[in-house]
Amino acid sequence: MIFNTLAYFLLFLIPAALLFRLLPPGARPWMCTLFGALFFVYFSLTESGGAVGAACLAIFAWEALCSRLYRPGSWVCLLGVVQSIFFLAVFKYWNFFTGLAFGSRETNPLYWEGAFLPLGISFFTFEFIHYAVDRYRDKTRTGSLGEYMAFILFFPTMVAGPIKRYQDFLPKLEAPSTDWRTDWERGTTRILCGLAKKFVIADTLTAMTVHLNQTDLAVAHRAILPVWLLAYGMQIYFDFSAYSDIAIGSTRLFGIKVPENFDWPYLCTNIAEFWRHWHISLSKWLTDYVYIPLGGSRRAPVLVYANLMTTMLVSGIWHGAGTNFVVWGLWHGALLALHRLWSRWRGPREGAPSFAGQALSWALTFVMVNLGWAFFCMDLPTARFFFRRLFLG
Numbered sequence: 001m002i003f004n005t006l007a008y009f010l011l012f013l014i015p016a017a018l019l020f021r022l023l024p025p026g027a028r029p030w031m032c033t034l035f036g037a038l039f040f041v042y043f044s045l046t047e048s049g050g051a052v053g054a055a056c057l058a059i060f061a062w063e064a065l066c067s068r069l070y071r072p073g074s075w076v077c078l079l080g081v082v083q084s085i086f087f088l089a090v091f092k093y094w095n096f097f098t099g100l101a102f103g104s105r106e107t108n109p110l111y112w113e114g115a116f117l118p119l120g121i122s123f124f125t126f127e128f129i130h131y132a133v134d135r136y137r138d139k140t141r142t143g144s145l146g147e148y149m150a151f152i153l154f155f156p157t158m159v160a161g162p163i164k165r166y167q168d169f170l171p172k173l174e175a176p177s178t179d180w181r182t183d184w185e186r187g188t189t190r191i192l193c194g195l196a197k198k199f200v201i202a203d204t205l206t207a208m209t210v211h212l213n214q215t216d217l218a219v220a221h222r223a224i225l226p227v228w229l230l231a232y233g234m235q236i237y238f239d240f241s242a243y244s245d246i247a248i249g250s251t252r253l254f255g256i257k258v259p260e261n262f263d264w265p266y267l268c269t270n271i272a273e274f275w276r277h278w279h280i281s282l283s284k285w286l287t288d289y290v291y292i293p294l295g296g297s298r299r300a301p302v303l304v305y306a307n308l309m310t311t312m313l314v315s316g317i318w319h320g321a322g323t324n325f326v327v328w329g330l331w332h333g334a335l336l337a338l339h340r341l342w343s344r345w346r347g348p349r350e351g352a353p354s355f356a357g358q359a360l361s362w363a364l365t366f367v368m369v370n371l372g373w374a375f376f377c378m379d380l381p382t383a384r385f386f387f388r389r390l391f392l393g
Contacts, residue, residue, distance in 0.1 A: 001198065001243070002043050002047060002159055003159075003160075003194070003195075003198075003243060003246040003247070003250075004195065004198060004199070007042070007043075007046075011042070012035060012038070012039050012042075012155060013156070013250050013253065014253075015035075016031070016032070016035040016155070016254075017250075017253035017254050019031055019035075020032070020176070020254045020255075021180065021254075021255065025174065028150070028173065029144070029146035029147045029149065029150035029173060030146050030149075030150070032149075032150035032153065032154055032155075032173075033146060033149040033150050033153050035153075035155060036149075036150070036152075036153025036154060036155045036158065037057055037060070037153055039153075039155035039158065040054070040056075040057050040060070040119055040120075040153070040155070040158070041054040041057060043119055043159075044056070044057075044118070044119050047119070048116060048117060048118075048119055049116045049117070049118060049119065050116075052114075052116065053116055053118055053119065056091075056118035056119075056121075059087055059118065060124070060149070060152055060153060063080070063083075063084070063128050063152065064145060064148055064149050064152065066079075066080050066083070067080070067131060067132075067135075067142075067148050068142070068145065070131070070132055070135035070136070070142070071135065072135065072136060072137070072138035073136060073138075074135075074136065077132045077133065077135050077136035078132075078136065080128065080129075080131075080132035081129050081132045081133060084125050084128040084129050084132070085125070085129070087121070087125065088121060088122070088125045091115070091116070091117055091118055091121055092117060092121060092122065092321055093317075093321045094110075094112050094115060095108075095111055095112055095115050095321070096321035096322065098110040098111065098112075099111070119158070119159060120158040120159045120160075122318060123157070123158065123159070123160065123161050123163060124152055124158060126163050126282075126285055126289075126318075127151070127152060127163060127164060127166075128152065129289060130163070130165060130166070130285065130288075130289065131148070131151075131166050133289055134165075134166065134167065139167065140165075140166050140167040140170075141167075141170075143166065143170055147170055147173060147174075148166070150173055151164065151166050151169050151170070151173070154169070154251075156247045156250035156251045156254075156258075157247050157251065157258055159243075159247075160240070160243040160244070160247060161243075161244065161247065161261060161279075161281055161282070162244060162247065162248070162258050162259045162260070162261045162280070162281035163259075163281040163282060163285050164258055164259070164281075165259075168259070169256075169258070172255075172256045172257060173256065176254060176255030176256050177255035177256075177257075178255065179255075180255075183252050183253060183254075183255050184252075184253055186249075186252055187249040187250065187251075187252030187253040188249065188253075189249070190245050190246070190248055190249030190252060191245070191246050191249035191250060192249075193245050193249075194241075194242040194243070194244070194245030194246035194249060195242070195246065197238045197239075197241060197242035197245065198238070198239060198242035198243075198246075201234070201235075201238040202235050202238040202239035202242060205231045205232075205234055205235040205238070206235065208227065208228050208231035208232075209228060209231050209232045209235050209377070211228050212228055212229070212232060212377055212378055212382070212386070213378075213382065214381075214382050214385055217382070217385060217386055217389055218385075218389075222389060222390065222393055225386065225389060225390045226390065229370060229371070229373060229374055229386070230370055232373050232377050233266075233369070233370040233373050236373065236376070236377075237262070237265070237266065240261075240262075240279070241261070241262040244260075244261035244262060248260065248261070259280065259281045259284075260280055260281075261279055261280050261281055262277065262278065262279070262280065263277040263280065264277060265277040265278035266366060266369075267362070268362070268365055269358055269361040269362045269365060270339055270361055270365055271332070271335040271336055271339050271365055271368065271369070272336060272339055272340070273365075274365055274369060275332070275336070282315070282318075286311050286312075286314065286315055287311075290310070290311045290314050291307055291308070291311040294307040294310060294311070295307055301341075301344065304340065305337040305340065305341070308333050308336045308337045308340065309330060309333035309334065309337060310333070311333065312329045312330065312332045312333030312336060313326065313329045313330055313333060314329070315329050315332070316328045316329015316330065316332075317329060319376070320376075322379065323379075323380050324375045324376065324378065324379050324380050324383060325375075325376065327375045327380065327383075328372055328373075328375035328376045331372045331375060332372060335368055335372075374386050374387065
């Protein structure tokens with residue numbers, strides 16, 4: 001976790017936030033660009049990818065140059081989308097997809113021995129795609145090169161989001177809040193809350209989630225299995241929402257507000273509501289750039305269900321390169337499709353829902369979401385073993 005290092009705060013966040021406030025407006029985008037580039041190189045060298053990973057900074061430079069050619073309705077925008085997907089596919093999914101074609105590592109002639117993930121590639125790829133698509137649709141202005149570089153290299157959101165939109169970010173970059181005291185008080189509080197979530201809750205739950213492997217599952221008492229899985233459900237929420245809190249708090253030090261990412265998702269009473277409250281920036285991105293282009297809810301019911309399945313399949317694959325993530329995505333796609341089918345069959349209801357009905361809906365949603373985490377945190381053989389032990393003994 002980069003956000004829990006002194007280097008993040010002392011070398012990057014505090015100096016960058018102070019300089020951003022002190023520099024004239026015209027210099028701010030380039031300052032963000034410089035610090036973002038240094039951040040990418042430093043943490044690539046120290047945390048992931050090494051020198052080769054640091055060289056992937058060239059991806060940002062190439063994308064920034066291509067972005068200058070994007071025009072409404074231009075085929076260059078579509079090329080920008082394709083190249084962004086290509087970068088993600090090569091770095092994140094090369095061994096996964098070639099493995100599906102040629103088998104295991106030993107039998108795969110195309111296996112990439114030194115495969116690595118450039119820092120934050122899953123998040124900055126979606127921002128690349130968003131800008132290209134919205135320029136094609138003429139939904140955002142071009143902006144200057146420095147402004148676009150600041151957008152894609154804004155380091156507090158580079159590693160774990162939230163996923164930004166250029167048309168929302170640019171006005172805040174141009175006219176950030178000038179209330180230093182409020183911004184720093186609230187930003188620092190948000191960062192401290194995130195660190196507390198991470199160290200006090202998420203890391204503590206690791207003592208239980210570490211047992212979600214076949215060896216420990218085979219010898220554990222059956223009654224402890226749902227406790228371990230529930231612990232993982234809590235851990236991933238507190239861990240990821242902690243990242244988001246630190247990122248959002250960090251941007252507040254600049255006088256910039258970015259989208260929220262979590263809004264009490266485990267209190268939701270249906271799966272559609274859950275996805276409006278869990279990883280909100282991703283859910284909105286998938287809705288705008290996958291679900292709606294497929295036809296969204298405007299198609300025949302069977303096609304709407306297919307659109308939901310496809311959208312959540314993309315979500316699953318985006319989260320990780322493995323068949324377990326594919327199944328996790330399809331699990332949530334099926335839950336969303338079933339919820340929509342149920343809502344359509346039931347029709348509109350008059351009056352407020354009963355407490356018992358709401359409690360039952362919440363319990364069902366909570367259980368189904370947490371059962372789905374088995375596919376997220378374990379490979380498929382281990383997940384199958386987990387469910388066999390949980391339900392069959």
